[in-house]
Amino acid sequence: MYKTIEAIMIGAGQRGSDVYGEYALRHPDQIRFVAVAEPDAERRQRFAEKHNIPLENQFETWQPLLAQSHPSTGSGQRFGQAAFVCTQDQQHTAPTLAALRVGYDMLLEKPMATTAEECRQLADVAEETGRQLHICHVLRFTKHFTKMRQIIHSGDLGEIVSVSHRENVSWWHMAHSFVRGNWRKKEDSAPMILAKCCHDLDILIWMMDQNSTQLSSVGSLMHYRPENAPEGTPKYCLDGCPAAETCPHYAPFIYVELLPLWRNYADTAKGIPRLAAQAQERAPGLVRALGNLAPSLREMADYRGWPRSVVAQDPTPENLMEALRQGPYGRCVYHCDNDVVDHQVVNMQFEEGASVTLTMHGHSHVEGRFTRIQGSRAELQASFGYGGSRIEVNEHRSDRSIRYDTSADNSSGHGGGDERLMNAFLMSLREGESAELELTSHLSTARQSLESHLMAFAAEEARLKAKVVQMEMFR
Numbered sequence: 362m363y364k365t366i367e368a369i370m371i372g373a374g375q376r377g378s379d380v381y382g383e384y385a386l387r388h389p390d391q392i393r394f395v396a397v398a399e400p401d402a403e404r405r406q407r408f409a410e411k412h413n414i415p416l417e418n419q420f421e422t423w424q425p426l427l428a429q430s431h432p433s434t435g436s437g438q439r440f441g442q443a444a445f446v447c448t449q450d451q452q453h454t455a456p457t458l459a460a461l462r463v464g465y466d467m468l469l470e471k472p473m474a475t476t477a478e479e480c481r482q483l484a485d486v487a488e489e490t491g492r493q494l495h496i497c498h499v500l501r502f503t504k505h506f507t508k509m510r511q512i513i514h515s516g517d518l519g520e521i522v523s524v525s526h527r528e529n530v531s532w533w534h535m536a537h538s539f540v541r542g543n544w545r546k547k548e549d550s551a552p553m554i555l556a557k558c559c560h561d562l563d564i565l566i567w568m569m570d571q572n573s574t575q576l577s578s579v580g581s582l583m584h585y586r587p588e589n590a591p592e593g594t595p596k597y598c599l600d601g602c603p604a605a606e607t608c609p610h611y612a613p614f615i616y617v618e619l620l621p622l623w624r625n626y627a628d629t630a631k632g633i634p635r636l637a638a639q640a641q642e643r644a645p646g647l648v649r650a651l652g653n654l655a656p657s658l659r660e661m662a663d664y665r666g667w668p669r670s671v672v673a674q675d676p677t678p679e680n681l682m683e684a685l686r687q688g689p690y691g692r693c694v695y696h697c698d699n700d701v702v703d704h705q706v707v708n709m710q711f712e713e714g715a716s717v718t719l720t721m722h723g724h725s726h727v728e729g730r731f732t733r734i735q736g737s738r739a740e741l742q743a744s745f746g747y748g749g750s751r752i753e754v755n756e757h758r759s760d761r762s763i764r765y766d767t768s769a770d771n772s773s774g775h776g777g778g779d780e781r782l783m784n785a786f787l788m789s790l791r792e793g794e795s796a797e798l799e800l801t802s803h804l805s806t807a808r809q810s811l812e813s814h815l816m817a818f819a820a821e822e823a824r825l826k827a828k829v830v831q832m833e834m835f836r
């Protein structure tokens with residue numbers, strides 16, 4: 362039996378509470394949250410109640426929580442061994458530096474920071490203090506990308522000559538996060554190539570085991586602009602929008618009916634999960650009725666997770682409608698204050714000569730990441746989706762086709778990556794235990810994550826200044 366890790370949570374929002382908090386509730390033998398900092402009183406109390414955190418360990422912000430552990434301002438005693446920083450993008454650096462300096466080992470949400478200087482500082486301070494600082498690159502922990510990396514490393518594809526990777530953000534996810542939601546403005550969060558694609562840039566260099574030497578980029582905010590609004594559309598969908606029956610972005614269609622989410626599952630899943638998602642899409646009344654017999658159908662009928670959980674704390678249909686009336690997620694997508702791109706392409710040269718393209722756009726019918734790799738001996742095609750994932754390798758000489766089902770073994774987010782990332786982080790903290798080296802080696806330290814973040818900053822500079830960036834100069 363191993364020791365339960367005690368941890369503090371900074372930012373009990375969607376990731377902090379719904380992902381890492383829920384993991385702790387499912388695995389009380391592995392981790393226990395013993396203190397929380399969260400300015401939103403409802404979120405703070407809910408997190409504290411779920412994790413049995415006493416009032417004296419509940420804080421409105423991270424400063425007093427960490428001050429208590431500092432020898433000059435508090436007792437010098439930490440609340441536990443680990444700290445999670447799950448605040449918004451621009452609020453990562455200060456709490457992380459402070460927590461490292463009082464001796465916590467840390468899991469920090471991506472992007473690690475929103476400037477190159479802060480990213481470097483985080484990597485430096487983690488090394489100076491000798492603490493662990495890992496960045497939540499969840500894709501490294503998926504069965505899908507782990508398998509793809511293995512195939513590349515096996516040499517079966519021969520020399521890798523060309524890679525084309527697509528991050529197909531669905532039109533409704535784009536509208537939710539990058540037009541109406543938290544990541545819509547560069548100034549408040551980050552350029553989309555950093556916010557959405559630091560994962561993709563990380564996974565490309567992680568799978569290939571080499572860095573990029575130079576890159577260029579094009580892209581813009583093309584569609585979600587006021588001039589593209591259908592005639593007569595009001596600021597909020599529920600203010601009598603004349604396009605309510607035809608506009609795909611009509612907010613109640615996305616959040617209350619939730620049809621786009623079920624369609625995404627149905628399009629990418631197999632077997633029973635596919636049938637269930639189809640049934641939820643076409644006959645929700647039947648799924649609700651059958652929910653009395655099958656708990657998984659009941660969960661589907663009463664689904665409360667993302668993106669609904671972001672719109673309302675208690676996402677009943679009534680509460681969702683109320684939140685959409687005047688809240689950010691009820692706004693017409695053509696009348697928001699968004700400025701991040703809705704499409705961008707990055708062209709890269711990698712160290713061993715391969716040309717690599719990353720295409721990211723927010724207009725996909727079905728959400729997913731597609732990868733195509735041409736090698737001198739075989740070609741690989743891969744699809745990573747909400748409901749399931751697969752890889753196919755076609756050998757040039759034999760014409761043999763080898764298929765792998767790389768769908769997640771667990772139902773956690775990001776194709777099972779969320780669960781396995783937590784598992785690996787906690788394993789890395791348990792001294793003396795013979796950790797599964799394979800899994801913990803997938804963790805990305807701040808120093809390792811620096812490279813993908815620098816590539817994102819370089820891509821943004823290349824796009825804005827229409828130039829080719831030499832990564833060596835940029836580093």
Ligand SMILES: NC(=O)c1ccc[n+]([C@@H]2O[C@H](COP(=O)([O-])OP(=O)(O)OC[C@H]3O[C@@H](n4cnc5c(N)ncnc54)[C@H](O)[C@@H]3O)[C@@H](O)[C@H]2O)c1
Nearest residue numbers: 371372373374375376398399422423447448449450470497
């Ligand atoms: N790893 C991934 O794949 C992944 C996926 C989604 C989001 N993220 C990242 O996770 C981070 C959090 O995203 P989210 O969707 O959970 O956001 P969120 O807004 O739901 O949660 C952030 C929380 O931080 C709290 N907060 C603000 N100021 C604070 C302070 N001074 N002290 C303590 N808490 C404070 C907010 O009140 C909020 O509850 C973001 O950086 C986001 O980009 C990562």
